[in-house]
Amino acid sequence: MDQLVITGGIPLQGTIRISGAKNSVLAILAATLLTEKKVVISNIPHLNDVTTMMTLLCRLGMKFTVGDKLTIETDATQITDFKAPYELVKTMRASIMVLGPLLARFGHAQVSLPGGCAIGPRPVDVHIEGLRRLGAHIDIENGYIIATVSNRLKGAELNLGKITVTGTENLMMAATLAEGVTVIYNAAKEPEVPELANFLNILGARIEGAGTDTIMIHGVERLHGGHYRIMPDRIEAGTYLIAAAMTQGNIILKDTMANTLENVLEKLQECGADVRVNDRCISLNMHGRRPAAVNIETAPYPCIPTDMQAQFLALNTIARGSAAVTETVFENRFMHVPELKRMGAHIKMQGNTAHCTGIDYLIGAPVMATDLRASAGLVLAGLVAKGETIVDRIYHIDRGYECIEEKLSQCGAKIKRLSNHNVDFYKNHRDTSTS
DSSP states (O other): OOEEEOOOOEEEEEEEEEBBBBHHHHHHHHHGOOOOOOOOESOOOHHHHHHHHHHHHHHHTTTEETTTTTTEEOOOOOOOOEEHHHHHHHOEEEEEEEEHHHHHHEEEEEOOOOOOTTTTOOHHHHHHHHHTTTTOEEEEEETTEEEOOOSSSSSSSSEOOOOOHHHHHHHHHHHHTTBBBEEEOOOOOOTHHHHHHHHHTTTTEEOOOBBBBBBEEESSSOOOOOOEEEBOOOHHHHHHHHHHHHHEEEEESSSGGGGHHHHHHHHHHHTTTEEEEEEEEEEEEEEEOOBBBEEEEEOSSSHHHHHHGGHHHHHHHBSEEEEEEEEETTOOOOOTTTHHTTTEEEEEETTTTTEEEEOEEEOOOEOOOOOOHHHHHHHHOOOOOOOEEEEOTTTHHHHHHHTHHHHHHHOEEEEEEOSSSSOOHHHTOOOOOOO
């Protein structure tokens, strides 16, 4: 099992290019099931979650041509299977997003229930009830969602009781090919939602209001092909900005979208960072100063994302003063706290709030990642710890961060991977005529 070995105490200095957004590409890959025409998607991040989604789509009959420069071409003309099996869905909950597209285009789908996960259960009730409102017949049998519809789905008004990004996206994709108009109320507003809508509109969909809490979808009979470039990953960008702030460093991030990070940037300025935005670049300079502790409360966009909680808590462990980090989105998302305490962090838990008093430095120790963003928080802690930190179970971090050790190393960090083996899915699907 791979590990990251980090020797801390080095301020980050340099430039990092931000990869394509994981959460955008997963939804967009699922959405390519909606069209029989070929689609070209660029700026694809090389991540384990992307590999999992491509593996699932291949299982259904999708064909991929992987070219140079992080580009893939999809071909969904020969979908022959409509089942998303448990062994794939259990490794990545986003797999459930094939449910809406399969049902809308082919009239049936069988998708495993994802179950709970390390950061708490995330029910799929919103997906199921929304599809039923669109006219689908749905049964739950042997751990699978079995969905069918006669002819086409029918447009309807959907009032989502709970804000959910994947629920909003799944229903939006399903409604794209439905007959009539669908209105989604209490829709998620995260940037990945209008990103998916933009992609679908390029293929001929008629979606309005994505990025607000009310989305209107005028159903169309079919979609065509097209080209699309994936937006930059806002969580990856936020993670590296916090890493620079923690190490009292000075970095520039290229290929970013600052408008998707406004609250994160405000908190970094509050902690004492000199943050500047220029075109598609964000720079952060601590001018050698130790950051100040900042209070954080996670909430749906445009507030601080839950996916940045572990990183801000890591910052507070070595910051000046005390602050509270409150998690309101997922339960059980503080499993990195015991690992941070092993490194000397002063953290006290009170319900869903972590009260942290910063100390001068952490001490390197062996730690274990429990989920994707927790692992990022532990890597950041290792960057400022005295001595050596070994982060185990880093398959979590490979789900959402492309070449994290390489990007940090190019900014001066002393970090290396101890790897057993690496199977490259992309090589098996590379277009030899263009390589």
